[in-house]
Amino acid sequence: MAITGLGHTGFWVHDLATMRDFYTRVLGLTVTDEDDERGIVFLSSCPEEEHHEFVLQRGRTAMQGAKLTHQVSWRVDSLETVIDFHHRFRDEGIEVQQEVTHGNAIGIYFFDPEGNRNEVYLRVDRDVRQPFRKTLNLDQSPADVFAEAERLLTDGGPAYQPVH
Structure with missing residues (x-):
């Protein structure tokens, strides 16, 4: 049994809209799924190969700068x-x-x-x-x-x- 790679990672965020914009517009990731009610966005750099490599979700509780x-x-x-x-x-x-x-x-x-x-x-x-x-x-x-x-x-x- 061995790990074969990293599947995905994610951040809890304060401002989902700002973070979604940054990762899509600036970095060029593609939104593959999202749920506004749950406040979650799934993103991928190559959606035809990997549904999501990165996740953003509302709910960050740490102070800014932590x-x-x-x-x-x-x-x-x-x-x-x-x-x-x-x-x-x-x-x-x-x-x-x-x-x-x-x-x-x-x-x-x-x-x-x-x-x-x-x-x-x-x-x-x-x-x-x-x-x-x-x-x-x-x-x-x-x-x-x-x-x-x-x-x-x-x-x-x-x-x-x-x-x-």
Whole structure:
């Protein structure tokens, strides 16, 4: 018996409409089901494959700013998509904690309207000892971002081995 993956996760929220808007309009998730009476929304990044990966439901009782979840990380398909989110977050005034290379990923840590930390990231085919976290400049071409990530890894990070 073994766990084969994470099925879905979710947040209790104060303002369901604001959070629904953020995760659909800004992050691009699709609503697959919702029940206004129960105050719950089911969302997916690929509804044809997975009914829901993420759930929002009214009923949060923690005070604003309480640390409840470490982060939710959303995998993307390309560095261009990470850079697109960099621009979108700036245009939307979304609080970004850090734009980062982990050696094995390039991503952006950001906060949703209720202060939950999220990350969008591209997996990079490297085996890098963690934690490795260096700030990365996403205001450049994808080739230059990859070059900077490589420089940060070799100049300031632990030894790494390519993934086999």
